[in-house]
Amino acid sequence: MTASQSQKLKPYLYVLPLVLLLAFVFGYPLVRIFEFSFKLVRGVDGPWIGLRNYELILSQSLFWESVLHNIQLLLAIPAMVVISLLISILLYERITGWKLYRIIVFVPFVLAIPIIAVVMKRMFQFSGPVNEVLRWLSLDFMALDWIGSSDVALWTVMILIVWRESALGIILFLARLLSLDESVLEAARLDGANWWQRVWHIILPQMRGVIQFFVVVSVITILAAVFSYVYVMGGGRGGPGTATMVIEFYIFNALIRASLPGIASAASVLLFLVSVLLIFPMFRARRRVREEEA
Amino acid sequence: MSNPRLPNISRRDLLRTSAVLGGAAFGGLLPSFARAQEKTLDMWWWGEQELPGLQKFVDSSIAAYKEATVKSMLQDTAVVISQFQTAAAAGKAPDIQYLWNGVYHMESVWLGYLKGLKGLVKEEVLTASNPTALSRFGGDIYRVGWYPLPMFWCYNKTLFEKAGLDPEAPPATWDALLAACEKLKTAGIEPLGGGIQDGYWSEWYITHSLPQNLDSFGEAVELFIGDKDFRDPKYHEHWTKLAELKTRGYLNKDMSSLELYPGIDLVVAGKLAIGQTIGTRLPADSKATGGKIGYMTMPVFGKGKLAGIPVVDVQGLGISTNAEDPQAAAAFLEFLNSPERLKAFWDATGWLPSNTTFDASVIADPSVRGLWENWGLKPNISNVTNLVPGQFYERAAIPTGQQIVQGSMSGEQAGELASNTAKEWREFNPDMVENYRKWALDLSAPI
Numbered sequence: 001m002t003a004s005q006s007q008k009l010k011p012y013l014y015v016l017p018l019v020l021l022l023a024f025v026f027g028y029p030l031v032r033i034f035e036f037s038f039k040l041v042r043g044v045d046g047p048w049i050g051l052r053n054y055e056l057i058l059s060q061s062l063f064w065e066s067v068l069h070n071i072q073l074l075l076a077i078p079a080m081v082v083i084s085l086l087i088s089i090l091l092y093e094r095i096t097g098w099k100l101y102r103i104i105v106f107v108p109f110v111l112a113i114p115i116i117a118v119v120m121k122r123m124f125q126f127s128g129p130v131n132e133v134l135r136w137l138s139l140d141f142m143a144l145d146w147i148g149s150s151d152v153a154l155w156t157v158m159i160l161i162v163w164r165e166s167a168l169g170i171i172l173f174l175a176r177l178l179s180l181d182e183s184v185l186e187a188a189r190l191d192g193a194n195w196w197q198r199v200w201h202i203i204l205p206q207m208r209g210v211i212q213f214f215v216v217v218s219v220i221t222i223l224a225a226v227f228s229y230v231y232v233m234g235g236g237r238g239g240p241g242t243a244t245m246v247i248e249f250y251i252f253n254a255l256i257r258a259s260l261p262g263i264a265s266a267a268s269v270l271l272f273l274v275s276v277l278l279i280f281p282m283f284r285a286r287r288r289v290r291e292e293e294a
Numbered sequence: 295m296s297n298p299r300l301p302n303i304s305r306r307d308l309l310r311t312s313a314v315l316g317g318a319a320f321g322g323l324l325p326s327f328a329r330a331q332e333k334t335l336d337m338w339w340w341g342e343q344e345l346p347g348l349q350k351f352v353d354s355s356i357a358a359y360k361e362a363t364v365k366s367m368l369q370d371t372a373v374v375i376s377q378f379q380t381a382a383a384a385g386k387a388p389d390i391q392y393l394w395n396g397v398y399h400m401e402s403v404w405l406g407y408l409k410g411l412k413g414l415v416k417e418e419v420l421t422a423s424n425p426t427a428l429s430r431f432g433g434d435i436y437r438v439g440w441y442p443l444p445m446f447w448c449y450n451k452t453l454f455e456k457a458g459l460d461p462e463a464p465p466a467t468w469d470a471l472l473a474a475c476e477k478l479k480t481a482g483i484e485p486l487g488g489g490i491q492d493g494y495w496s497e498w499y500i501t502h503s504l505p506q507n508l509d510s511f512g513e514a515v516e517l518f519i520g521d522k523d524f525r526d527p528k529y530h531e532h533w534t535k536l537a538e539l540k541t542r543g544y545l546n547k548d549m550s551s552l553e554l555y556p557g558i559d560l561v562v563a564g565k566l567a568i569g570q571t572i573g574t575r576l577p578a579d580s581k582a583t584g585g586k587i588g589y590m591t592m593p594v595f596g597k598g599k600l601a602g603i604p605v606v607d608v609q610g611l612g613i614s615t616n617a618e619d620p621q622a623a624a625a626f627l628e629f630l631n632s633p634e635r636l637k638a639f640w641d642a643t644g645w646l647p648s649n650t651t652f653d654a655s656v657i658a659d660p661s662v663r664g665l666w667e668n669w670g671l672k673p674n675i676s677n678v679t680n681l682v683p684g685q686f687y688e689r690a691a692i693p694t695g696q697q698i699v700q701g702s703m704s705g706e707q708a709g710e711l712a713s714n715t716a717k718e719w720r721e722f723n724p725d726m727v728e729n730y731r732k733w734a735l736d737l738s739a740p741i
Binding site for chain 2: 040042043044045056060062124125126127128145146147148149150235236237239240241242253256257258259260263
């Protein structure tokens with residue numbers, strides 16, 4: 001090997017240990033999950049059964065019910081975007097008490113999901129504080145069995161998701177707002193543009209990239225990171241019945257409670273593939289944010 | 295050329311250092327060689343989470359045992375099964391393993407991870423510990439009973455008195471139950487229920503009600519392997535009865551949003567008349583109410599041979615096939631069942647060990663004593679939901695009860711869901727069906 005060849009090889013040798021570590025930590029489990037998805041696994045291995053696990057999953061109503069619930073939860077995203085935008089703009093405009101409000105709205109994102117879910121669960125019980133307040137306000141018709149009714153439970157989980165995940169939106173949007181050129185807004189104000197016109201014509205166009213980024217992150221969160229919400233609010237079951245069952249929970253049940261690692265792996269592979277498809281728009285949105293900020 | 299980075303060591307220094315290190319190493323080996331002469335047992339266990347005081351009992355037992363060194367590890371609830379099975383598959387399972395009843399350990403039996411205990415543990419110890427019928431497979435027994443979990447319906451005697459009911463004569467039949475619920479409701483008392491949000495109430499309800507139309511537990515297994523069908527009214531009558539309680543307005547209004555134990559607390563607090571509970575709670579609940587918590591079997595509606603028989607689930611301990619010295623492990627399990635250890639169990643936990651030879655004279659509370667005499671020592675059946683496959687448990691056993699209680703499912707619909715789920719389980723687990731079929735033979739034996 002010539003000196004110039006070894007010189008070219010040197011950087012790769014430096015990163016090789018890290019690449020090997022990453023391949024072991026992330027690559028190996030991923031390969032095994034793909035392998036398990038084609039096996040009837042008992043204990044730690046089992047016979048090869050081809051696409052049988054996928055056939056079983058795709059023909060099971062519970063799986064599609066879980067997918068539907070994930071899709072329903074996606075409805076939380078527009079609410080999260082609107083709430084985050086509104087609050088971040090109000091904070092940006094430094095309404096009275098903005099420093100205190102900024103801390104308060106960040107708090108949900110700092111707290112652990114299981115903790116807030118436990119507290120929220122108590123609040124939303126049939127005899128809990130939320131219903132007590134509604135009854136006290138003579139709004140008995142609004143006092144629902146928030147976590148005990150199949151018709152309402154998923155929406156209650158969604159309320160909790162919106163409440164907590166909006167905090168991330170506020171952080172992102174506020175950071176973007178703080179980098180805006182204030183002179184443009186000042187000029188618009190001098191030209192007589194009202195609050196709504198300033199938001200619609202000046203602020204929102206400049207925030208398009210960060211909003212897209214937040215939407216993509218939120219989609220991935222709702223597809224692949226709502227387990228804690230559902231686990232705690234649904235009494236560890238995704239219920240009542242299967243009212244709040246989502247794909248993550250489906251995988252958990254298959255693996256831990258039904259002793260079907262093959263089925264859990266096949267469902268994980270499907271979820272992984274969907275998430276990968278969503279990662280590309282996320283990278284594009286991130287690039288756009290960087291370009292706008294540059 | 296000498297390398298400045300290497301220390302300057304002469305041959306004499308090297309030999310001297312080697313001699314010192316070798317001596318030290320040999321010296322260090324001596325104690326471990328000596329230790330190797332002793333027997334060492336690994337024990338993985340669970341239960342402190344359910345019965346506080348077990349840790350103290352385990353520690354004191356290990357300290358008192360002279361025949362071997364026992365190393366114990368308390369397991370987390372979520373990994374009791376998976377941790378053992380993974381270790382067993384890798385050939386590194388502990389000698390002694392805590393085992394939940396029924397399919398929770400039977401799956402490990404089928405995978406070849408557990409040793410049959412017949413001929414290994416003394417027969418009189420095995421029998422007295424009541425490992426229950428659900429620990430038998432292929433003519434062998436795979437667990438030694440550790441502590442019992444009597445499962446029963448509880449009621450608040452004060453509320454019974456308030457409603458004009460006899461607190462010493464709880465309803466024994468379904469009609470008598472409906473009449474009692476009506477009286478309680480008329481008196482402004484929520485008659486029956488608890489908390490079903492986490493699902494366990496649903497499981498316990500099946501525990502008490504499904505056997506009422508069964509002649510043996512083997513018949514229940516036949517429901518899963520497809521020889522019997524939940525759509526047959528006989529096998530979903532229990533869900534129809536629950537729906538009847540709902541329709542008549544006898545279930546507490548907040549039942550769907552409460553969890554199991556807060557629901558039982560309602561009975562203890564005098565806010566709910568009748569509920570479901572387990573024996574480990576009785577000493578404290580009886581004390582808290584001045585002896586006003588009563589116990590009973592679920593009122594009878596069914597016509598099966600198992601109707602009206604008290605339910606006693608039992609937690610247990612088994613020996614893994616990886617055990618280097620199974621005889622030593624068996625000896626330790628026998629030691630845990632010695633009279634002195636049984637008394638130590640009571641002293642540490644305030645609860646009964648699972649052993650019919652236990653000297654019950656130490657029990658002061660008449661309710662607890664009555665429970666032990668009527669449930670523990672008389673004929674009883676195990677918990678039928680312990681033979682429910684995990685997939686069925688999550689997909690049907692839990693959701694059916696929850697949906698009936700919230701009024702969105704009828705008993706017949708519950709039977710339909712259960713039947714479909716059993717079929718689904720067979721498709722997902724073709725290899726398990728044959729095991730269940732063999733298990734049904736053991737479970738069909740007379741009680």
